[in-house]
Amino acid sequence: MKHHENDTAIYREHTALTAVQIELIRRMSGCFGFIADFAHAHLLLYVKTRNPDVYMIMRHHKPHTFYSQVELPKVGSTVQAQMEPLVAYVFEKEKSIHGRREWRLGMTLDMYAYPIKEDNDVIGVITLETSKEYASGSNYYQTLDTVELLMQYSKRNIDMERFSPIFAGTGVVIADNKNRITYVNLSAKRIYRALGINHLLGARLPDREISAMLHRETFDSSRPFEKEIQIGDMILLQRDIKLEEAGILQRRILLLSDVTEVRKKEREIKIKTAVIQEIHHRVKNNLQTIASLLRLQGRRSKSPEVKAALQESTNRILSMAVAHEFLSQHDREEINVNEVTKGIIERVAPNMVDKDFVLTSKIEGPEVVLPSQNASNLAVIINELILNSIEHGFEGRSHGLIGLRTAIEEKGYLIELYDDGIGFPENFDIDKAKSLGLQIIKTLVQDDIGGSFEMKNAQGAHCILHIPVKNVGGE
Numbered sequence: 001m002k003h004h005e006n007d008t009a010i011y012r013e014h015t016a017l018t019a020v021q022i023e024l025i026r027r028m029s030g031c032f033g034f035i036a037d038f039a040h041a042h043l044l045l046y047v048k049t050r051n052p053d054v055y056m057i058m059r060h061h062k063p064h065t066f067y068s069q070v071e072l073p074k075v076g077s078t079v080q081a082q083m084e085p086l087v088a089y090v091f092e093k094e095k096s097i098h099g100r101r102e103w104r105l106g107m108t109l110d111m112y113a114y115p116i117k118e119d120n121d122v123i124g125v126i127t128l129e130t131s132k133e134y135a136s137g138s139n140y141y142q143t144l145d146t147v148e149l150l151m152q153y154s155k156r157n158i159d160m161e162r163f164s165p166i167f168a169g170t171g172v173v174i175a176d177n178k179n180r181i182t183y184v185n186l187s188a189k190r191i192y193r194a195l196g197i198n199h200l201l202g203a204r205l206p207d208r209e210i211s212a213m214l215h216r217e218t219f220d221s222s223r224p225f226e227k228e229i230q231i232g233d234m235i236l237l238q239r240d241i242k243l244e245e246a247g248i249l250q251r252r253i254l255l256l257s258d259v260t261e262v263r264k265k266e267r268e269i270k271i272k273t274a275v276i277q278e279i280h281h282r283v284k285n286n287l288q289t290i291a292s293l294l295r296l297q298g299r300r301s302k303s304p305e306v307k308a309a310l311q312e313s314t315n316r317i318l319s320m321a322v323a324h325e326f327l328s329q330h331d332r333e334e335i336n337v338n339e340v341t342k343g344i345i346e347r348v349a350p351n352m353v354d355k356d357f358v359l360t361s362k363i364e365g366p367e368v369v370l371p372s373q374n375a376s377n378l379a380v381i382i383n384e385l386i387l388n389s390i391e392h393g394f395e396g397r398s399h400g401l402i403g404l405r406t407a408i409e410e411k412g413y414l415i416e417l418y419d420d421g422i423g424f425p426e427n428f429d430i431d432k433a434k435s436l437g438l439q440i441i442k443t444l445v446q447d448d449i450g451g452s453f454e455m456k457n458a459q460g461a462h463c464i465l466h467i468p469v470k471n472v473g474g475e
Contacts, residue, residue, distance in 0.1 A: 043061040
């Protein structure tokens with residue numbers, strides 16, 4: 001059966017559930033992924049179709065906490081009741097059951113099935129399927145007992161941020177309504193052992209011992225239930241989930257992740273990023289110094305050809321400086337084509353036109369972000385195209401428009417730079433053109449960036465670059 005994205009429409013079309021019942025299941029399903037992770041189990045949600053002997057699977061989740069080769073049935077698929085005897089039992093007897101399911105020859109999973117009740121009606125069945133190793137582990141019943149509480153708890157409008165995924169290696173501790181520990185997984189034992197805390201089961205949560213050893217504690221204001229604590233050289237991320245009924249604690253789940261190495265890597269990346277930004281800043285300053293020297297040289301020259309050549313070189317260098325300035329101000333090694341074009345038009349182009357010339361610009365289309373190794377090349381290409389428009393397109397005019405239009409193509413990006421000038425001369429052939437600027441563009445686009453470009457007239461000159469997707473993002 002075709003899976004529709006609109007769950008409500010599927011429920012209405014294929015089941016006899018009321019709007020209230022559908023909303024209850026929708027609310028609960030926000031917690032299903034977390035429950036699958038927490039129980040190390042595949043989770044499936046079954047509802048009855050209008051034919052009570054046929055069930056429909058409305059949710060499936062594979063846990064993040066262990067690798068599974070099981071191929072779960074598709075959401076929206078149907079199954080005969082007789083093929084799912086444990087699910088049928090729960091629908092009929094209105095109580096949970098534990099059994100086994102053989103997924104394929106030699107692979108059997110322990111299966112736990114629970115009813116979802118709305119008043120006195122069973123409106124759905126949740127199944128959890130886990131390996132024999134987890135199911136036979138000591139105190140797994142504590143996990144399942146907490147899962148049942150979570151299912152009840154998820155019927156309310158709760159903060160789903162608390163129930164974001166759990167990953168392999170996360171320490172899980174369960175404590176009862178008096179904060180006494182009833183379950184500790186291996187990862188949590190390992191973390192606490194590293195802190196010198198060994199006897200956990202039956203003891204109170206070691207909050208006081210942790211506080212006494214605390215070196216640093218950080219709360220994220222957007223996630224008040226989560227804090228980062230540093231004890232010696234170890235940094236732990238702690239998520240504290242309290243399951244309460246009318247303000248009274250029923251169960252407490254503590255999730256611990258050792259993020260020491262992650263934070264160390266983040267610090268290293270931060271330092272490297274700062275160094276790279278500083279290098280770009282210095283490169284920009286050096287390029288501006290070279291441009292100033294060329295400008296001085298140009299003023300001293302009496303030859304108009306030399307003056308023009310030095311001015312062109314100055315503009316090329318200043319365009320590169322704009323690209324490096326952009327990279328020095330951002331912590332990503334990527335270049336935003338739209339921003340760099342805007343920078344060149346605002347800062348470099350005024351050097352190319354007479355004082356009285358009014359140059360306007362228009363930038364439209366989605367942002368195009370390319371890896372930084374293309375930055376200088378792209379800045380030079382944009383500079384050459386703008387220079388071309390000013391030198392040839394606006395001859396004898398007092399004003400002109402230079403525009404940039406971007407688009408995302410199937411195979412990459414389209415970057416179109418255009419003007420509203422007189423356009424290219426008739427019979428213009430780029431392959432025969434002797435202009436240094438056009439030769440630079442051709443070399444950089446085709447050889448360095450690996451793209452292609454075309455030039456055409458359309459109420460002005462248009463140069464269209466095609467940047468292939470393999471070069472997007474530095475792949």
